[in-house]
Amino acid sequence: MYTVIGPIQSRTMRVIWMLEELGQPYQHVPATPQSDSVVQFNPAGKVPVLIHDGTPITDSTAILTYLADRHGHMTYPAGTLERARQDSLTQFLLDEFDAALWLAARHSFILPEEMRLSAIKNTLRWEFEKSQKQLVHRMGEGDFVTGDQMTVPDIILAHCLTWALTAKFPVIEPRLSDFLQRMRDRPAFQRATAS
Incomplete structure (x- = not known):
């Protein structure tokens, strides 16, 4: 366990x-x-x-x-091209989605008040929207980030999109809004969020 x-x-x-x-x-x-x-x-x-x-x-x-x-x-097996693509998308999400949201959180309530730069959030929202457009072009053709199989980046992306909406970072790409709804409809997601 x-x-x-x-x-x-x-x-x-x-x-x-x-x-x-x-x-x-x-x-x-x-x-x-x-x-x-x-x-x-x-x-x-x-x-x-x-x-x-x-x-x-x-x-x-x-x-x-x-x-x-x-x-x-x-996941795809280590050493395969599919795994390399999966890992690439994971790193993209961490660099472009997670990092922007984390930096916004730091400047909203984590850092001491005298260290916060509220204006940085406008730049982060702009970058977040730009990253959404880039991601949509990199995603596979199926329901998931890499295509027809749910993998690690799907969990990261769905969590980041949920976090973004809470932080008032708009999800501007319809494909990402549809993706998030599919992920939220999954029984495992619902059990996890009910914990």
Whole structure:
């Protein structure tokens, strides 16, 4: 059994959703970042943390990749061109979607008030919209980011789009809005968000 540490309103949701998609049992500990329950496994105090066989794994993307590889599902085999494309799209989402949203969050409520630059959010929204257009051209022809198979980048993208709407970053591409609705309709997504 896996143990997942972190609140569902964070990137922890990605890990719980992946475990639900995989049908794997897990225990959820909704400890907050920087709490003793988190720091004992991740000195940086960041969530999520996945504990497997007594070993902590940190960073949501590393955890998703580990779970997909371990269970041979929601990923293409390592060393294939399909996996290279999957990894490329994952990195694009982290660089262009996740990073913009994280930077906006830092300047909204994470950094000390005197360090926040509220005007940066206008630039980040512009970049986020530009990135959406680029992503749509890179996506496969099927229902998922890489095509007909759900993979790690689907979880990252759906989480980022949900986060974007909460942060008032518009989703301007209809294909991405349709994608997000399909992901939200998945039973595993609904179980994860009900946690």
